[in-house]
Amino acid sequence: MTTEPAPTSGEPQSLLATAHELTRQVRREQRGAWFPLLVFAVVTFAATPFVRYGHRHPTHCTSVQGGYVCSSYSALALWYWPVALLLAYLPISWFYLIRSRQRGMGTRIQPYIVLGVVLVGLTTAWALWAAAHPAFLAGTLHVGSGAQPTDVLYRIASPAGAIGLALLLLARIERSWALATITAAYLIVVVAAFDVGRLTHPSPWAFLPHLLIDGGVLLVGGAVLALIQRAQGPSAA
Amino acid sequence: MTVHPVNGLDDVVHQRVRLGILAVAQQARRVEFTFLRSTLDLTAGNLSQHLSVLENAGLIAIEKGYEGRRARTWIQLTKSGKKALRDEIASLKSLIQQLETNAT
Numbered sequence: 046m047t048t049e050p051a052p053t054s055g056e057p058q059s060l061l062a063t064a065h066e067l068t069r070q071v072r073r074e075q076r077g078a079w080f081p082l083l084v085f086a087v088v089t090f091a092a093t094p095f096v097r098y099g100h101r102h103p104t105h106c107t108s109v110q111g112g113y114v115c116s117s118y119s120a121l122a123l124w125y126w127p128v129a130l131l132l133a134y135l136p137i138s139w140f141y142l143i144r145s146r147q148r149g150m151g152t153r154i155q156p157y158i159v160l161g162v163v164l165v166g167l168t169t170a171w172a173l174w175a176a177a178h179p180a181f182l183a184g185t186l187h188v189g190s191g192a193q194p195t196d197v198l199y200r201i202a203s204p205a206g207a208i209g210l211a212l213l214l215l216a217r218i219e220r221s222w223a224l225a226t227i228t229a230a231y232l233i234v235v236v237a238a239f240d241v242g243r244l245t246h247p248s249p250w251a252f253l254p255h256l257l258i259d260g261g262v263l264l265v266g267g268a269v270l271a272l273i274q275r276a277q278g279p280s281a282a
Numbered sequence: 283m284t285v286h287p288v289n290g291l292d293d294v295v296h297q298r299v300r301l302g303i304l305a306v307a308q309q310a311r312r313v314e315f316t317f318l319r320s321t322l323d324l325t326a327g328n329l330s331q332h333l334s335v336l337e338n339a340g341l342i343a344i345e346k347g348y349e350g351r352r353a354r355t356w357i358q359l360t361k362s363g364k365k366a367l368r369d370e371i372a373s374l375k376s377l378i379q380q381l382e383t384n385a386t
Contacts (some may be wrong), residue, residue, distance in 0.1 A: 057378045150311075
């Protein structure tokens with residue numbers, strides 16, 4: 046039981062407001078999601094030569110509307126993504142660690158890193174399985190009929206999906222509506238851009254619009270977050 | 283008989299600076315002495331006094347060490363500290379609600 050004098054009506058509100066304001070201030074200081082966004086934008090753009098010039102393995106052809114649709118995969122890209130994504134989490138961890146030391150406060154970033162690495166493992170396992178079972182993939186993909194639920198699932202299970210899902214957790218950790226909005230936009234683009242230049246387009250550069258859109262959203266999102274944090278003051282930049 | 287919300291207030295926590303320390307330490311996994319001092323706008327001596335009170339009550343753990351040549355003091359909330367902060371916030375909300383009800 047307290048021995049303090051009975052509180053006046055303003056005191057509890059004021060105390061509660063102080064606690065909430067301090068919590069908000071620390072959250073602002075902890076935010077640094079612009080860095081992972083920029084790192085993943087670079088990783089996405091850097092995939093271009095691996096996808097374009099990696100040796101293509103045609104795996105399965107099906108007859109569609111009087112023609113043939115063949116699925117193929119680039120062996121180099123298949124290995125580029127897990128390696129690049131895992132390596133990407135190294136500078137991200139380092140960035141948050143250095144910031145934590147410089148500013149004198151910790152950030153609960155470990156769950157984000159762990160989820161990111163786990164998702165990379167899962168998407169890699171799925172990609173390897175799909176490459177080994179091309180008939181299954183060809184039988185479940187839909188051509189020219191808009192995105193189907195299975196198509197959406199395949200996109201979410203892609204490296205781009207793994208980046209986006211982990212970023213959702215980061216948005217939760219940083220309690221950042223701006224990051225949540227950018228991530229939601231990114232995931233929508235990842236799913237909605239499914240048919241861009243896909244399958245029906247014979248060009249070896251057909252993948253490029255997809256990569257540019259995905260990487261572009263990350264790049265612009267990272268730049269926007271960096272500007273927001275810069276505008277909030279030097280301590281939050 | 284209903285217990286009045288003021289009975290849920292803890293003397294150690296129900297103090298602006300100490301509540302602030304707990305709120306900051308709760309949000310950051312660990313927080314350094316100098317960050318707390320600048321965030322709460324306190325002198326080193328004043329902050330040390332409040333930290334001693336919280337440490338003696340078992341609400342925070344203080345860890346001293348070095349990073350390179352620089353001495354560092356890290357503060358971390360204990361389980362009791364997390365619970366005390368939760369209870370204090372709940373009591374304050376309850377008290378505010380009661381005061382607002384009485385005012386109408």
